Structure formats: structure tokens, C-alpha cells
Amino acid sequence: MKESIILLDACQEIIDLKLVAGTWGNVSLRLENGNILITPSGIPYDAIKEEDLVLCDRYGNVVEGNLLPSSELKMHVSIYASRKDVNAIVHTHSLYASIASAIFDEVPLLVEDVAMVIGGRIKVTSYKYPGTQELADEVVKGLGDRMAAIIANHGQVAVCPTMEDALLAAQMCEKAAQMYVIASQYPKVNALPDEDIRSLYDKYVKSYKKLRDLK
Numbered sequence: 001m002k003e004s005i006i007l008l009d010a011c012q013e014i015i016d017l018k019l020v021a022g023t024w025g026n027v028s029l030r031l032e033n034g035n036i037l038i039t040p041s042g043i044p045y046d047a048i049k050e051e052d053l054v055l056c057d058r059y060g061n062v063v064e065g066n067l068l069p070s071s072e073l074k075m076h077v078s079i080y081a082s083r084k085d086v087n088a089i090v091h092t093h094s095l096y097a098s099i100a101s102a103i104f105d106e107v108p109l110l111v112e113d114v115a116m117v118i119g120g121r122i123k124v125t126s127y128k129y130p131g132t133q134e135l136a137d138e139v140v141k142g143l144g145d146r147m148a149a150i151i152a153n154h155g156q157v158a159v160c161p162t163m164e165d166a167l168l169a170a171q172m173c174e175k176a177a178q179m180y181v182i183a184s185q186y187p188k189v190n191a192l193p194d195e196d197i198r199s200l201y202d203k204y205v206k207s208y209k210k211l212r213d214l215k
């Protein structure tokens, strides 16, 4: 299945991008029929094979697979149910997003590339226990219509129409968190205004993505 290859490639890429360590984090794709293909629970990313991936229906019931789906399946199910524009989710415990998750209520955006990809300042959810529906609900609320959120005392989640874009959003979320963790130690930080973030995002979605899709 083409989607399995995309998901396995994404597992390798989040290792290469140093967004993940050990078995923590999870990646999923929504298929055309609404089913969800997700990484299994407890297997290191570089050891996951095609037959280890778990296929679930849109409600999270396992349709196919020998292993248990990721323990954050409820979060993936809830995000797909609430966001028709999202077909790929990358959840990692990247370092700076995790640090920001324990310090801030939100991460203002300081530079334009992050604004173009994320589409708004990044909200930090309130703390909820991992794997629960409460955490899933908080993440949906934290995302709103944006492409990333930070999960309190936990990590980050990036969402997009495609896996390529979701991986980019995960990198940009980590960059935004790293920049703000450092910048917030200075007395004055000039964050991008909300209206400019939205305008940069709209412009990026309309022009750059269209150009890329035409290639």
C-alpha cells in the first residue's frame, strides 16, 4: 500500500530530523475511505516494518494489524473527526517543544517561515494524562484551525493535508519553540502580529503550495 510507504518514510524522517527519541511519538495518515493508518505502540521507529502498521476505522476500531495501535490513537481519531482539512498527523516529543510545554501558555511566532506553515501562534494545552480522551479533546481545542499545538508537559502535534506538510509543520513548531525559549530570556521580544501571521499563511498556502503541486 502506497500509504504504508509514506508512513514508514515519515518514521525515518522524524528520526533524521531529531524530532524523536526512543519509541515516543506517533504518526498517522487518513486514507481516502476515512480509515486511519497509524504506527504501533512501543516499537522503535527505525524497527517498524510495513506489517507492524495498524489500520483502524475512523472511530479507532482496529481493522487490520498484529500489534496494538499507538497509545495516542484517541488523539488522532479526534483530530481527524474535527478537521476535514487534515490527512496526516505527526506527534513527537521534540526537545524545545517539550521545554516550552512546561513554561508557556502559548508560543508567539517570531519569524515569517514559521508563520507561513503554522498559521497562528502555537497554543499550549492544559495538562491531561497521556492516552486519554481528555488529552485528545484538549489537543483539538489547542489546534483550532492551526497546523500545530504544544501538549502540556508532553510534546507537540503537527497536522496537515499531506505527510510532507505535516513533517514540515513539526519542524517549524520545534523551531518556533526553540526560538521563543531563547528569546523569552530577553526583556523585550517583538513577535509577529496575528493579522500578519494569517496573511503570510494564506499567501503561502495559495502560492507556494500551488507551485509545488504543479511540479
Ligand SMILES: [Zn+2]
Pocket (backbone or CB within 6 Å): 024, 025, 072, 091, 092, 093, 130, 154, 155
Ligand atoms: Zn506523546
